[in-house]
Amino acid sequence: MKTVISDWLLFRLLFQPNAVFEELSEIRPEPHSVFFKYVIWLAMAPPLFAYIGASNFGWRIGAATPLHIPSESLVIVSIVYFFALLVGFVSTAVVAKSIAATYGARHSLGIHFALVTIIAAPLAVGSSIHLYPDVFINVLVLIPTLIWSMYLLYKGLPVVLKISPERGMLMASALIGVLLVALVSLLGLSVALWGRGIGPSLGV
């Protein structure tokens, strides 16, 4: 089995997702090569866009004046954001690998790294909307992006992991459950940190 992912994989994902799934189903990538070739760069995009957007314009959360965060605080937030994305990526892939056994799917770590990469790719690209830091516009752009990601997950998972579409549906739903919980914990954690004076200044 090949271990090398062909170049332009993510680009082709946009136009020929099925061909990409088929290709991935035939290779056995190494986790570190996926991580250094794709993941690091993709994970760098959202914090970078967010930093540029927030430092130049400030976040608009609806009310008249944009919310400005001091620049040193902004650097810290962006770096934390970057590492949080990496931790989120690795833990999602590890969770996917560990539940794969239940569904009789392929469970090499490398293939799960690759799978999560292609699912997350649209979100990384969509995060360019952080350049325009208006919460509502961001929600408006990221929701269709999220739907595209979910489509890739449901469609791609059974092909890449070589299981029946029915089992793929179950496993994809289980992953959605895990990701929703991860997302809401991230929300809760951020809110708890704001309350402790990290981030925007709140009257708590």
Next chain:
Amino acid sequence: MEYYRDRVVRFLVICSIVWAVLGMTVGVYVAAELLWPTIDFGQQWLSFGRLRTLHTNGIIFGFGVSALMGTAFYSVQRTSHVTLFAPRLAWFTAVAWQITVLAGGISLLAGWNAAKEYAELEWPFDILITIAWVSFAIVFFGTITRRKIKQIYVSNWFYGGLIIVIAMLHIVNSLAIPVTLSKSYSLFSGAPDAVVQWWYGHNAVGFLLTGGFLGMMYYFLPKHANRPIWSYRLSIVAFWAFTYSYIWAGPHHLHYSSIPEWVQSLAVAMSLILLAPSWATMINGIMTVSGASQKLRTDPALKFIVLSLAFYGLATFEGPMMAIKSVNVVSHYTDWTIGHVHSGALGWNAMITFGTFYFLVPRLVGAELYSVRLANIHFWLALAGTMLYILAMWGAGISQGLLWLGLDEIGELSFSFKDIMASMPPYYALRFVAGLIFLSGTILMAYNLIMTTKGRKTLQVRPPEATT
């Protein structure tokens, strides 16, 4: 020779579907009112305050409880191998309940309101509810008493817990002095009133919207998947852990208020403990279904149940998290709470009920589902509607939480309530669209199930002869 009493089940299922369409339509209408406030046309009965209570009561007591009564009657007969005890009383329960909710709904539109959330109905309706509920209890426990199977199956523990706890909550919280036909005053006042109210409110969520529907899950999921529950022992342990810890969690609705600090802390602790039995149940459900994936090909209903378990996992995680005081300080009084409620109500309660109805209704009349394709479309509409709803409310809630508390350079609050609310329409538009999507799926289901049952008689099924 007696047959299972399934006509009353069919009646309750139909009522539940009617309430689902009606309640969700009202929900979409109040969502539209938050965008276009003038669509109440100056009519008091069309105002947000009155329609919103009709929405919550119609969904919880009309859609939810009718579904629970119907499925309880269906499953208790089959898990006990006997027909319903006091079948006439069962019919009385079903009809009395519908009349109470319908008349109660009209009274809400007329402006009768006991000023307690989810217990808005005034004292005459409280008495009617009590009568119908006690009849429900007599039929259910009467059937259990004459069962021919020694063991009481776990779904019946959950349904039984629902009946007992809701009776207790409803009677205590509704204690009031009537002044006129349409107005009464609660026996409790001040902080104790708030504590009693949220002891009621949160445990209604717990034992009705969680426990009752878990009863539904524990009977219909194994039936669907055609295999026993993954761990029966875990289900029983989870039942008792759930029952013990849930009852204490109510005061987390009253953080930073004038109730004693220790009561708030106790509620936080119990809310966090609650995660364990909730997730034990979720894992039990997921493991049960994971061995039956081949059924997904022919059975669209199973998809709803799989997804409902994912949202159950989300809602039961999010709830304890929002009960933590340092999260609650931002999340409380924002639309995040509304989003949380709907991740449970749409994602868990409605989806598991849809899945159950798609399974149950064809079996009640001995026919195939009218259209599997429509059911599949309904599935994607329900998923899209729920996701969009939750995301819109997360966005709105986090924004509100930040803005309520935002400080300027001299430490004063930066934004007025009016300014903050004026920035909300985009989120409320998203929520309105989400509601429309979800409602259209429900209407598809109603059509599909009507076509399935049309012109068909309820199947007559006998209990098994030989039992152990």
